[in-house]
Amino acid sequence: MGLRFRPPKQTQKVMPVRPSKGHFLFAHQEYQRVSWWxxxxxxxxxxxxxxxxxxxxxxxxxxxxxxxxxxxxxxxxxxxxxxxxxxxxxxxxxxxxxxxxxxxxxxxxxxxxxxxxxxxxxxxxxxxxxxxxxxxxxxxxxxxxxxxxxxxxxxxxxxxxxxxxxxxxxxxxxxxxxxxxxxxxxxxxxxxxxxxxxxxxxxxxxxxxxxxxxxxxxxxxxxxxxxxxxPRWLMSKGRHEEAMRVLVKYHGEDDADDEFVHLEYAEIKAAIDLDKEIDQxxxxxxxxxxxxxxxxxxxxxxxxxxxxxxxxxxxxxxxxxxxxxxxxxxxxxxxxxxxxxxxxxxxxxxxxxxxxxxxxxxxxxxxxxxxxxxxxxxxxxxxxxxxxxxxxxxxxxxxxxxxxxxxxxxxxxxxxxxxxxxxxxxxxxxxxxxxxxxxxxxxxxxxxxxxxxxxxxxxxxxxxxxxxxxxxxxxxxxxLIETRYTPMEEIAKYFDGESAVDVGEVAVADMKEQARETHDKPSVVQIEVKE
Structure with a gap:
């Protein structure tokens, strides 16, 4: 399935958003912090x-x-x-x-x-x-x-x-x-x-x-x-399954259905595909x-x-x-x-x-x-x-x-x-x-x-x-430009302005489409992208 790269809707200067206490931001959404220990x-x-x-x-x-x-x-x-x-x-x-x-x-x-x-x-x-x-x-x-x-x-x-x-x-x-x-x-x-x-x-x-x-x-x-x-290097070499296994094991505790891991994979993939498309x-x-x-x-x-x-x-x-x-x-x-x-x-x-x-x-x-x-x-x-x-x-x-x-x-x-x-x-x-x-x-x-x-x-x-x-x-x-609270793949918006592709939005949209095609309804479908 192809990715639909498109610029973000906002034209004003983008500023970092502070997440709620005990949460972190990813793909425009708040996720509860996990206890790594x-x-x-x-x-x-x-x-x-x-x-x-x-x-x-x-x-x-x-x-x-x-x-x-x-x-x-x-x-x-x-x-x-x-x-x-x-x-x-x-x-x-x-x-x-x-x-x-x-x-x-x-x-x-x-x-x-x-x-x-x-x-x-x-x-x-x-x-x-x-x-x-x-x-x-x-x-x-x-x-x-x-x-x-x-x-x-x-x-x-x-x-x-x-x-x-x-x-x-x-x-x-x-x-x-x-x-x-x-x-x-x-x-x-x-x-x-x-x-x-x-x-x-x-x-x-x-x-x-x-x-x-x-x-x-x-x-x-x-x-x-x-x-x-x-996993980013693996994806850049076309080794997507290996990259997914790394994310599932270490970020999802071997849960292959973990919602966050799938969204993280989709966002990284969108960013790397974009890099290849624009060839920078x-x-x-x-x-x-x-x-x-x-x-x-x-x-x-x-x-x-x-x-x-x-x-x-x-x-x-x-x-x-x-x-x-x-x-x-x-x-x-x-x-x-x-x-x-x-x-x-x-x-x-x-x-x-x-x-x-x-x-x-x-x-x-x-x-x-x-x-x-x-x-x-x-x-x-x-x-x-x-x-x-x-x-x-x-x-x-x-x-x-x-x-x-x-x-x-x-x-x-x-x-x-x-x-x-x-x-x-x-x-x-x-x-x-x-x-x-x-x-x-x-x-x-x-x-x-x-x-x-x-x-x-x-x-x-x-x-x-x-x-x-x-x-x-x-x-x-x-x-110096402030970048705190922002995932790596989404920081481009602070530097590239209107020409930046919102890979967080792309990743969420891609997962929604994938869910519709398989007639599945995982919780990620319920994600609403914040404007």
Whole structure:
């Protein structure tokens, strides 16, 4: 039976609708939230998703570990106290590897599935961790980090998409946000690990954290093939029966007659059929329509903002920054780093559960305006300390560093959620890859240039980020579109306007027609589409 694609009737600006308490919206209807912990198959699905969330834990571990290693005397001695461009290359080599991997990601995961992308990336990372742990010199350490970046790029390009595409619609936003927030769980672990290994009086003070980096990756490798593949990817390959089995098992608890599962299947199928009909799967298609230009513009901005908000100074060069305000004791530096990572973990994981209730725009606005104000204060304190050094200013600097982290961390888990949900299936892998490219390119700049700039102009370099943060506030306030409470397949209406196809309405109409043809009267026939 063919699908009747037609534009929505409304011409006014579409705004998200808040569902009643204890309900979620799907295909214009309210459905009562299900208790996933009481459903065996859904519990299993969410255990799989927790394993996928660990992919970003491994990424966060690496970022915090490199910050911590710079404080360890044995690491400094082994690599002859790297500074400036050489230190920048140590930190930036992982990002360079990621940039290389981005040329592969969308084609691999669109052709062979999300699971294979995760698996291949994890295998490469395990090899690289072995090389990094056993590094005998500068070249071997940098080569290992290039490989880690390449593998990490494959994993981070696959796992968030798989989470978004297998999660139940009622929990999708929370789970994908937790995936983004899990970076801080890895950073938290690494910060305390490097604090602990400070007491090891040998090269194992830095080799052990490198080795422990493999734990999450090993878990993912062991679990990836028992997880379901994305039903959306399966449908895109014409494997509709397999996709239906995944939805029935994990979203319907093996009830093949479950009304919601059939409606979910119909909506996903309508969206993918529409993608094939309009044939928007190429890179150039991001520039062909106003809606796609909005999408790629926002994705580019969010990717750059995630790394050019001054956070790179704290993530990779906190030691140098603290040295500049007189905090030089390694124990104190590692303790402050561990405290910052603990705050980030608590903030991110707490807010992930309120991502729908709070909304995307309010979260981004509070985070961006807050970081702008605090970073300016941070810069002023640094300038005053440079003129007249005193301990009080040094500790005020630490207070502003922690406060900056609170505001920055409010939004940091939301980027993956927003990107995966605003992209249509045909462009999702490429769009998410472009996000990762923007993040990685900005990160490479941070990791390499920051070391050179800090050595050359010290606190004056912070002014560049003050200006950039002001621009961020303007962009977020002016262009970010709210999408909360809306299923992935229905978000197109916020970007494409009158040209958008209401796939929720199409799915309901299709099911009604199917019921009439079979002279059946399931409860879904009683659904009335809200205007």
């Amino acid at each position: 009481r459903r065996k198959n859904m519990r299993t699905l969410y255990i799989y998703i927790v394993i996928l969330i660990m992919t970003n834990t491994a990424n966060g571990f690496d970022g915090s570990m490199m910050n911590g290693l710079q404080t360890l005397s044995y690491w400094q001695e082994y690599f002859n106290y790297p500074k400036g461009p050489l230190l920048g290359l140590f930190n930036a080599s992982m990002s360079l590897g990621s940039l290389i991997g981005l040329f592969v990601v969308p084609y691999l995961i669109d052709a062979y599935g999300r699971r294979l992308g995760c698996f291949v990336g994890c295998l490469i990372m395990l090899l690289a961790v072995g090389l990094q742990t056993g590094a005998t010199g500068f070249g071997m350490f940098v080569a290992a980090r290039l490989l880690i970046g390449f593998g990490d790029c494959l994993v981070l390009g696959s796992a968030p998409l798989l989470i978004a595409e297998i999660a139940h619609p009622q929990d999708r936003a929370t789970l994908v946000t937790l995936s983004g927030a899990s970076y801080h769980s890895g950073a938290f672990i690494a910060s305390w690990v490097t604090l602990g290994t400070l007491k090891i009086q040998s090269d194992w003070s830095w080799r052990l954290p490198s080795l422990l980096q493999a734990i999450c990756t090993i878990v993912i490798v062991c679990g990836i093939w028992i997880m379901p593949e994305s 799967t190429r890179w150039v298609d991001f520039l062909k329509t106003k809606g796609n230009r909005k999408r790629i513009g926002l994705i580019t901005a969010l990717g750059l903002f995630s790394q050019w908000s001054g956070n790179g100074l704290i993530s990779y060069y906190l030691k140098q920054v603290m040295d500049s305000v007189g905090i030089t004791n390694p124990q104190t530096q590692l303790g402050i780093n561990a405290g910052i990572k603990t705050e980030a973990l608590v903030t991110n994981f707490t807010l992930a559960f309120f991502v729908d209730r709070l909304g995307r725009r309010p979260v981004y606005l509070v985070s961006t305006v807050g970081t702008f104000l605090v970073f300016n204060a941070w810069t002023i304190v640094s300038a005053r300390y440079d003129l007249a050094p005193n301990q009080a200013l040094g500790y005020l600097f630490v207070v502003f560093t922690v406060l900056y982290g609170v505001f920055y961390d409010i939004k940091s888990g939301l980027m993956a959620t927003y990107t995966t949900e605003i992209l249509p299936y045909g462009l999702r892998a490429k769009g998410f890859t472009w996000l990762n490219f923007c993040v990685t390119a900005a990160l490479f700049f941070n990791q390499y240039i920051n070391a050179i700039a800090l050595a050359a102009i010290h606190w004056k370099y912070y002014i560049c980020y003050c200006v950039f943060l002001a621009m961020e506030c303007f962009v977020i306030y002016t262009f």
